[in-house]
Amino acid sequence: MQTTITVNGQARALDIDPRTTLLDALREHLRLTGSKKGCDHGQCGACTVLVNGVRINSCLSLAVMHDGDQVTTIEGVGTPEALHPVQTAFLTQDAYQCGYCTPGQICSTLGLLRELEAGVPSQETPAGARPVLSDAEIRERMSGNICRCSAYPQIVAAIRDAAGSMA
């Protein structure tokens, strides 16, 4: 099937098997292997990308459903030579070990920061209040991103750092 997805600002025309997930389209067809496959079932968050600015699990979505969408993957966030502030914060706080969950954590962080900016509440947000960047908010909102190396405290520290440096 023909589909065109804008990935990291570039329109990419694909002729793709309709069974292909967005994650496999990115990894196997566009060779953007920064998005990881940890479960293929929406249970781990390793495949998190931003679609039109909103974070999703790309393994739970078919590529052909994203015709015309703007997709941002970790490759579109920064490069080793020019890191995004969130990437720098993950590096300096050691918010990863094996690194396999990391692109998902970073994309998820970008989604989280936008949600807070937009005032989207979570279970940790007091009723009627605007959410603030508390540790409890971060922990709640990042719980869809499993890190088996368990860099959780470092991830919270990195997100705080990044939010500070981006403010």
Added chain:
Amino acid sequence: MSSVHDWTPTNPVKENRSGLIGKPVDRYEGPLKVTGTAPYAYEVQTPSPPAYGVMVGATIATGRITGVDIAEAEATAGVLIVWTHLNAPTQAPRGTKVHPRSSAGSKPALENDRVTYFGQPVALVVGETLEAATAGAHRVKLTYAEDHPDVDFRARLDAAVSPVGEEDVEIGNFARGFTESPVQLDQTWHTPIQNHCQMEPCASTVWFEGGKCVAHTSVQMVKPAQHGLAETIGIPRDDVHLMTRYIGGGFGGKGQTYDDLVLAALAARALGRPVKVAFTRQQMMHGTIHRPATVMRVRLGAEKDGRLNAMSMMTWTHCHRDGNFTEHASNFSRALYAAPNRLTGHRLVKLDLPGAGPMRAPGEASGTLSLECAMDELAEQLGLDPVELRIRNEPPTDPENGRPFSMRQLVRCLREGAQMFGWDRRLPTPGLVRDGRWLVGMGMAAAIRGNFLLPAKCSFTVDADGVITVKQGMTDIGTGTYTVLAQIAAETLGVPLGQVRVEIGDSELPPAPGSGGQFGAATAGSAALAAGQNLRTAIAELATGDEASPLFGGRPVDVTFQDGLVAIGNRSEALAELIRRAAPEGLTVEGEIRPAADAREWSQQTYGAHYCEVGVDPVTGEVRVRRMLGVFAAGRILNAKTARSQLTGGMIWGVGSALTEGNAVDPRYGSLINQDLAQYLVPVQADIGDLEAIMLDEVDDKANPMGVKGVGELGNSGAGAAVANAIYNACGVRVRDYPITPDKLLAGLIARGL
């Protein structure tokens, strides 16, 4: 014969002139990992478009495959290969070692019609795309003659026997010591099957180049993977170039290879093109090893003042029908507390379950979940503080063999941890502290894990730009290997970190044992130090023998290395300049470390103390970890940042083992019930409160030339027990059957009228 005394002289790591050793520098490969540009095994660029392999798992635990129908699978669009045991390429019989020094024998896939565990790979489908292969895999039709699986561990304890070649260890007379003790404790704990759940499922990408097999896989030990693959597919070992550069978590589960590697290689050979095969998350649960369940009986006999007279820890556990792995959950107790009368041992029952094997802190992780809770219970019986009980049983020498400890700072960990955590605010009577709807309690536990050094090699090269390249067949599974090797190289040669390159995870590099048993940094690092010292000697000789060098005529031993310069006193020149002029092709040397022959004359361990505060909701039985502190003594720390991450990671594993992790067995099918990350619950961000790990200053000069020990497993040891003890202190309910889930707690809470 080598001796630990050979390690006494000073060396660049001990001198630490640039201050790089111990420094919390960022990870060497970090920029690649945070940008998603580090290629893991399934992601390496292949020389031509790859084909995709999907494995099919058996749906019985034990029996035979009686019928195979692959017609529909083969007719599926895009399918290139469908293999079962009937048509898979011939492989060397299991265990074959054509080369007598191979570190692993043949491990054929799709070997025969016999099924010995649920989920065992029984077919491979290769397709042009992953979608085609997956569709084909769904159409493979197998019929089985199923035997009744023998998988109910707790029902089979009577059948357990001593593991081959092992005997119980008794010191003194345990039975008499126990009977004569005025205070006694005799309790049994249960731990479930646990799974590693590395975020990266096992995967391999393989192609052939000329006659050579190029294999990228995700494995903790390079050489056995290379040798095992060569033996299985019947080619010389040197014709397999195996690489494992980035590994998405190992934790012991990738200490061996699985069928993905052999099947990818066979298919790549058959198709003449690259083939990638990965486990699905569901396949990982059965198809790779797990930590087996245990039943642990702990008996403690004490005097009224808390001194132990008698201590026994007996562990029952299980392994695969054809295996012999034993979860040595009792072993650590042999070195932990003083008691004149001691009895420890293991019993093993073989079952039709998937393979049992090592998982982070094998032995200690399960074992501390019983003994360290038993100590808590005993302290309560005695009316003693649990920290004080442990201090009263601190042995002057190893309680089993009388050997001196190389270094033991357990008491310091206990005391400093208690102070930092505010342990004095704990009320010994459970159930008295409330915070809103939460009952709040504190618990603690000791941590211990052995220390090892294995043989390893490493090479160092300096080139005409003054860049140092470290090469070693070592792995980094998230532990920080890349980074600590770079630190050792930079410190040893006196160059900035940015002037060091590290190449690891490759079978063509000088061999190292890999990552496991928390021996990695000490072993790989000591070999690197040796290589660095040899390179210093070579450079010093070059400089002092080169008429054009300001160092000419000096004594090589007087040459110092700092700030990118080689110097004798105030005569110096840039390292790069010297090499460019005197050795423009560069210099390469090797170094090597071997365990000292007398190292075992000391009892070598790493130690720690965990403190934990939890909240228990008396209505729902929900447990929340509010804060947790670990204080550790593990030799010299090479990198304060990556070591801390290892320790906090291990502590969080302890939280998982205490509260959520467990794989129930379905006795009808011999399968594990929780087959994915939605059902097997590893800790997530919201499960973890404030958590900190502190490392005490320590140098263990009996461990290796650097005085470092491991931290990867230590953090896990005892952490779960601290959580369990905190739960008891919060609400007065002891659950001795892990994980401590709300349903189990609720029964106790209701019984207590809470």
